[in-house]
Amino acid sequence: MAILVDTETRLVVQGLTGSEGRFHGLRNRAYGTHVVAGVTPGKGGQDVDGIPVFDTVDSAVSSTGANTSMIVVPAAFAADAIYEAVDAGVDTIVCITEGVPAHDMLRIHAYLHARGVIMVGPNCPGALSPGKANVGIIPAEIFREGSVGLVSRSGTLTYQIGHELTQLGLGSSTIVGIGGDPVVGSSFVEVLALFEGDTQTEQVVMVGEIGGDEEEKAAAFIEGEMSKPVVAYIAGFTAPPGKTMGHAGAIISGSAGTAQAKKDALEARGIRVGVTPTETAHLVAELIRA
Amino acid sequence: MAILVDTETRLVVQGLTGSEGRFHGLRNRAYGTHVVAGVTPGKGGQDVDGIPVFDTVDSAVSSTGANTSMIVVPAAFAADAIYEAVDAGVDTIVCITEGVPAHDMLRIHAYLHARGVIMVGPNCPGALSPGKANVGIIPAEIFREGSVGLVSRSGTLTYQIGHELTQLGLGSSTIVGIGGDPVVGSSFVEVLALFEGDTQTEQVVMVGEIGGDEEEKAAAFIEGEMSKPVVAYIAGFTAPPGKTMGHAGAIISGSAGTAQAKKDALEARGIRVGVTPTETAHLVAELIRA
Amino acid sequence: MDLYEFQGKELFRRYGIPVSEGRLATSPAEAHEAAQELGGPVVVKAQVLTGGRGKAGGIKLAETPEDVEARASEILGMDIRGHTVRKVWIERASDIAREYYLSITFDRGAKRPLLMFTTHGGVDIEEVAASSPDELVRLHVDPLEGYHPWQGRRLVYDAGIADPVEQKQIAAIVERLYEAFVGCEAMLCEINPLIVTTEGEVRALDSKFTVDDNALYRHPELAEMRDVAAADPLEALAREKGVTYVKLDGEVGVLGNGAGLTMSTVDVVTFVGGRPANFCDLGGGGDAQGVVDALDVITRDPQVRSIFFNIFGGITRCDEVARGILQALGQMAIKLPIVVRLDGTNAEEGRRLLEEAAAANLHAEATMLDGARRAVELAAAA
């Protein structure tokens, strides 16, 4: 079944005519994703290798039945693109764009939440359901289809861990890079809930990093709400101090935001934490063999 | 059972120490309403004839268990008072204040709607459930308890029609003045839906007036969603043109906004419309006798 | 509050919406001077707070200052739908290639601002809505989130604007118009026509701008735009005294408290065969002085033959109203018959006060319907 993207996904790429949009849009299509439309204001009527381009997301949706949008536009235009996608009626958004201002994201998060639209990102690699659909920039060739759900705040680190899983012969249901910005559309808890409800997913790997308290919240959610086993990895054990959140931030979350604090919070809830990506993959393999 | 206000109502009056707030707050209490608190910034710790006054709605709610707020503050402070009440966790707001800017109300309406808080008003006489509670400025002595739900955009016209009903020996479940401003917290449809779900209410009188298209929407709602009979009255048949909505407004609603257009829309759905308040009350009496 | 074209255009200019250069004139001589300053052909436009100026001959093209002076003297003083023209706007004439329509309305039903745009401009927008509804592009703005650039783009693309330069200009105007709508707390901002000149420049050729009376307290610069002279003198007097008064064309003066009850009273007076002389709403409070002021306004209308006071007390207290009536009778020596019907808060005390005063021209009635009938009878008998 997988989560977020699958064979039912009908993708519109906002920014398809840009070089990144074209590269990844066509790559996603080559993987098998139904890339049905592109949007670039002023380029309506053109096409990108046969994919029709529209001036507005609304016209793309009404002409092609797109239900998912991938946003690959410059940071200064990303917020506008997200609002346009929401109002055009797509139900899932994958925002690849990096550098979206945090205050924009506060407003966007509230806006999305009120309308029940799921967004992954910004500043994220997207979502890949091996064998079904790839929306974003995840190199699909390193993953295979299987039962491990993978959710991560980091892009390339996700690939690394997915790669390690593949080396051990393990496949994935869906790989979700939620993005590492201070405010993202979907946080760990939201994606974990989707995995919990997904029949294909049997175990989950969560890849966190220093800063914020999303891993701590996820730990509580896993203990309280999840029946499926979760293995975690945290990056940033040797990060120098001062690169973590400031004082007031730590007060809010009741957490220091350090990798060690996150590891402790997870382990206190009985969640195993790998020390390296390699060990993390081995922990998953143990789970499956057990 | 009644709607909006009843014996469960625990009222905080925002603006209790002002002359209007004091007059109507004490009058509401004298009627039997549980007036548990007042709020006036800077006057926390005082009391108004035994009703404790707080600096913030939050402290009033946490100290007294208030669940309903009546707002009787000057127009320039009304929006702030509404937001404060919502955030303090009351579930019903009655805003008496007149002159709240329409743009403020657009934002407030969206804010309330997202949080599931019901507001009656602004610029309204409030809500009265005879024999149970009176929140607002409706002269309770002209109404008696009974089965007729009464909802109106106008204040004094509501009293007039309620008075006519009383003359005919008919009582009311709840009288709701929703206010006549361009955007109000609860429109006809929302209050009609509450009456439909109320066991005490057996028939409803809706009192509309020129402008907007809320009566037309109500007509569709009554036909489609209501099992209880509704009688309507519309004020403004002889209003001079130019006092109704402008051109662009008429395009939006697909209605001229005139009393005649509203009457036609209601009668087309089989809803009887009285020509005078007196006739309207007689139509209700006929319904009950039938 | 409705603004004149020239006031709306001044707001457009402040918000960065292109308008033609122009001057206001209140006399033919000023019009002449304005034309000289502007140079070249101009348009002389009657400034009135009503539509249909063009059909009424209130908009004229003129080539020379002399010509302008002549047109201005024709237009000034003209009556357009009951409005006397006291000001003309002299504006550089435009070479119009195309006429579009753009507006932002306060959509009461949807409780959101509504953007509307169509390439069918310069005509009645109701006609476009009726004849080519698909070509009138409509888009709501979320009041909490505000305007976003995609909305302006969507309007221009959906309306079929093909030229990229034109698209950009229009989208920018939509954004600025929204800023003006929010910044001025408008109920309506309409540009009809929004023109494209033969040089490809997009400009607002007219303006309809209505601002929210309730918001004027925080926009003193807009409040100052109110043209007190343009209002009916009685309406202006009433406004000054805090009473809502609308002049009608009959003999029965109507005074109620609350817009709904007052409207209903005007209706009932009509239904029982009378002709209301006015709509006069004491408003929510209604103290004795308010009653005196209202009676002062109503009795200045020489057509009035009788007065019907229909009061249902809520915040308004009937004893205060009675005191006001008695005070007015004492101060103004009103001879007209006054029918009074009091119910609601402190009604008994009010009735008692009136009864005790025992004035010959005061007639108490128990119901609204009877009060209306009596007032109509008395007007007919007067």
Next chain:
Amino acid sequence: MDLYEFQGKELFRRYGIPVSEGRLATSPAEAHEAAQELGGPVVVKAQVLTGGRGKAGGIKLAETPEDVEARASEILGMDIRGHTVRKVWIERASDIAREYYLSITFDRGAKRPLLMFTTHGGVDIEEVAASSPDELVRLHVDPLEGYHPWQGRRLVYDAGIADPVEQKQIAAIVERLYEAFVGCEAMLCEINPLIVTTEGEVRALDSKFTVDDNALYRHPELAEMRDVAAADPLEALAREKGVTYVKLDGEVGVLGNGAGLTMSTVDVVTFVGGRPANFCDLGGGGDAQGVVDALDVITRDPQVRSIFFNIFGGITRCDEVARGILQALGQMAIKLPIVVRLDGTNAEEGRRLLEEAAAANLHAEATMLDGARRAVELAAAA
């Protein structure tokens, strides 16, 4: 981006938050002059982007210009937690009656701005949060709806401020601080202490102000506040070249793509017994020139003994990275051993390019763990 106290106070001033008058000085002579201009007793405050200035002796009271000059020469050049003091802020001394704390934080968890206020100011806020959590008043602001006056009132009442004049001043400062927070797109605005003077005036005596790097493109006036000189020279060079570089204290240069993978690589190098010399993230794109620039930065650190390239291609294409490495080797004559591990997009092509180049100091490894081990070995052997 963190701002200096004097920069934050300048922003406070612009937003109407009261601050003491002061002058910036970069030399004892300038400090003398500043003190003369200000007159009376002043405070000389080290301007560094770190906390603990007071304890480190970076804040001194001084009575006369000569005294100020002496204190400034003590403080300028001082090292506070690894930061060299290059600027001092000379500010009129305040008669402090009470010290409060006020901040607005970007609450990532709640996804809303968080207001915090307590009368326990002038101390570490973590201590207050730990020892008297009930006296730290917290209130979120809805990002769509924005700030409303009741929120400032609630902070002051709930914190127990009794004096009405003080209540009003603080509530006004909360409102302006929120305007500054939103207007500057801040991640943190903190006033600690917010003082009440003996005359009853409320004023910001310190400022911590952090703005969102991602938003600087629309705030050029804030972007200009960046103090390039204060940064580590290598970090500054890296920033200039669009590479994220943090200097660490070891021998193994680490270069990855993406913050998570790079952090993880630094961790793994540590876990296999090495000491990372830096954290260097090529970022999302990572073209050949980016790789050259990154190598340029890393190799300027004389402590570096080996370099570990850990690349997992996504948007970054491994062939581009390989081209960058080869280009850098050609341009810079790097002698250090470079361990390269490539996976993901175009990895095979990248590996082929490196293999064909057959450079002696290039070592390919298949896994991240093996790459880290090899780099650590090579650093030890160098």
